[in-house]
Amino acid sequence: MGDGFPFLFFLLTIGWHKQQRSLGVIWGMLAFCSLASAQPDSTFSLPQVQVLAPAARTQPVGARVERLDSAQLAWHASENAAEVLIRRSGFYVRNYGLGSLATTSARGGSSAQTAVVWNGLPLQSPMLGQLDFALLPAFFSDDMAVQYGTSTAAWGSGAVGGALLLNNTSNWKPGLSVSTRTGAGSFGWRQTSSALRYGRMRWASSTRLFIESAQNDFLYRPAPTLPYQRQTNARLQQHAVLQEFFFRARPHGATLALRSWWQNAFRQIPPTMTQQRSEAEQGDAAWRTALHWRKLGQRGVWEIRVAHFEESIRYRDPLLRQDTRSVFRTQMGEAETTLRIGRRWRHQMGLTYVRTQAQTPAYGREARQWRAALFSSWMWQKDCWKAQIDARAEQMDGHWVPFIPGLGVECQLNNHWQLHARAARHYRAPTLNDRFWRPGGNPDLRPENGWSQEIGTNYRQEKGAWRCNLSLTAFQRRIYDWILWARQSGQPFFSPQNIAEVWSRGAESRSEAQYTASWGLVQWAIGYDYTRSTHERPVVNPRIEEGSQLFYVPKHRIFGEILGQWRRLQLTIFYQHTGAVTGLNERVPAFNLTSARAQYVWQGRTFQVGVFGQIENVWNTPYFVVERRPMPGRHFRVGSHFRLQ
Template structure:
């Protein structure tokens, strides 16, 4: 009850602020785009993929985990509907994906990961996926890749609202609302969402056993986001972002259990204040961030109760200088202070991190070069500096070559360092070098475009942290005991055919990734040269989009090769999803009606062993969009 009351308190608090944004006087000020600087969002030498507000409405996703699972070839470790979802990019661990919100990391410093299913699609206007090592630009954890969520203003769209209602199988319902009010100087944007599901689907345990109904699997989440954009004058902009989130997850029994009474409650508060000044060829930016999370775990059957919470304060200043249209210089300094508390800690450990970053980009008519270096100081210790160098070269009008070499690292988490009776404060950062090469070619005429790219990558990480028993005891503790070699190929093909009446798009990719341990380990038993757990060697996708008049048809097919679980091999599987929608559009209003069928072939499969995935299920919804420029 307290959670619901606080949720609606924020709504009541924010609505008056929105109304203040309406004014009778319009000031004509040139637009300043408030976002993370391009030199970091789109680094040289690697491919990145961007989804923005204009195309997320047509996607088969309600959260970031679903988006990446449907629209990219990275592996999403999904523990089941309404449960934890993390990523593995290019054979890395979940902690090797850095998640950013408006340029600041938001994953837990205690665990080093973030549940991607808790990031709703309407929480940001732009989502960027960067594959490959980017530690020099973003810091610890960016070994496999970066997922960046950005909130962006649209001062040309002064008044707009959007709302959606969705219902689906297994008690799945969702309501989302967004409103923006303001003028060419000030804009207020508020987003509210609520989603819940029972997830009481039937699934197979074994061929010789009857189907079982999943129990204790309810999920509920509420979000409130408030963005304020203020053009102080033609050179200065002040922006604030606020995000309050509540979620409750029951944890269902796995296939070896008959019953579960476990559940978890999460509450997070995120706030960012961002100032930006633009003067001729110089951009200055300052950021302050505050992040607080509280996680409570309960198991009524065993009486177990745990509480984990942390608070992080962060600040960053950066500057970007453009010189003679060829040179870009970027300098940044940041500091992070974190305090964590847990039933598993003694006291309240803290972590202080200070980082310096320098990046330079040279742009000529047919090539670009970017080099970056970072130095961090963590709790009184210097982390060895990390460099990277990237090159884009337009060899022919139809052929582009990209290459990057980088050193990357991930710091030990607070749990690794401070867990009572097990933590190891002498752990070294996981670190190593990565290299990649991409060839991209394209053809086009008046009715079609065709793009083919292939990326080859190689990465060696030493001091990989694993938890294992020590000295013949039953207690596990972390240590730098593994060395992992990841390498692979990522071909991608996109074809678009368009006329005045119809658009057809085909998007396909098939990744081949080997990520093997190079040191034999006894417990957990890992043979030298064996593929890492839950890391498929082959994963592919094929998406088909068809637009005709006011109709939109989308089919998405995914293939995941067999993976090694902790107890047995999990077989490969195919999953298909369909979305059909129809929209009506007037001058200022747009209505979208849609239907989705997920797992249309009704496949019985497992992403994580002993965790059931839902059979064929349905979702129906309607979206209303209104805008007034």
């Protein structure tokens, strides 16, 4: 680790002067645990590839994780993360309209209880505690993973209901590769994305460009007896560039990755069905730069990450004479190591430091916040058993947040059946808006906290040309001190209070099957989620009854797809059913949607050419995801892609 020590020393000294005593206590506690537990065992030897892939955070024992690799993501290259999650995951996406704001609910949680992690770094806004998934191009990810359940010990505040992990991989293959994709569709939708990659023995480069625009002027019916209206003030434009450089001193030595992600989006906000017109618009700008050093060894892997994120939102509404701009800047540093200890144990340990500055007119002055944490995971394996113990100790602005332990267990009963279980504590810190917004901000808020448990089973069978996978998971989670903006007696404005308690429980089932033949393949998959997420305390204003389902959390959700491939032709049908939800003002009815896609690909020795056509909302179903925000009827997309290598 000698050549990486200067990076580690720099990371450990960031912001040390006032927090050194607290960090020293945390480091001492976890270091003592490491020394006390590091006893070698001699039953079997873990393959080196397991050591080189530190999975304690990305693939925790006992948790359910669904992955999409680069080949699967290629099908969704013209979509954003929200559209991918709708088709491929159990996350419920609350979409405000075509191209508009999109947030998620995982296992009955709020939109601020889903973490988004980009190459090990959290992307959620510290002001809002959430991220707009409509502004995450799937084209910018090489690997996408959906973690279900609590992972606060791994990722910190916000990873309560689940986490979306976005990863980029280095490609050291020598030579040049070029790819481009273009698309056009209904309502003025246009999109272009291109990638240029060049690699040599010791360095590589990757450049990705993404451009999208749309008018989103679709027709909708406010009510079955009323005539159609055309949506207005709904234009979308966005541009994004992701630049990556990779360096290594020798083929199997330490690697250094430098990434820079620039994005600019402009969106008009259409009127709701109760508004005559709207002139509101919003501009989102983001610049994310990260440096990632990684060294592989015979007994482990060392990693260091430093990053600077800067994002801004400008909201304008000439009708209300509003023009506000919000800005935040975040600096992050993280050092972690994963070591093999004996033949049964693997230990992952790391230190994280995050510093944030944010400013908006409603704060009055600049808001600042710092967080420092140590996390530790012990993984043990013997025969058919695996176990993992997690711990996280963290301070925020000099105050301790709840200590976060976790425990996961897996048992491979035979070649087909596996059992898994996990229990963990979780927390979510108040956002900067919760603490500093005027009027109403409450600097004395406590973090949301509680416990979650899950248990499940997986079945896998392969026989001849057939392959099938089945899984069933049950979960439950209690959250205390839930932060809710409410109006207190005699108070003219809303303010956040720790006044709610929420109990989430449910079940998730998945089934997949595939038949492969000489002419191609057929595969199908279906998922069903039942989620009951209820308030356990009544609230006066807004009026919430005890036992009532949370706003915008459906009890039932079904999603599935059927894919057929014959030679160069692929046909896919997607289906989703979303149950009724309770909105802030009215009930949003259940809906069923079907979409279809066809793709034809020509493959040459050094090139690939493909064309695709897609139909969304095949049956032209009128529906709403958010109350008073209409969604489009049947619409189309066509496009082509070209790749040269």
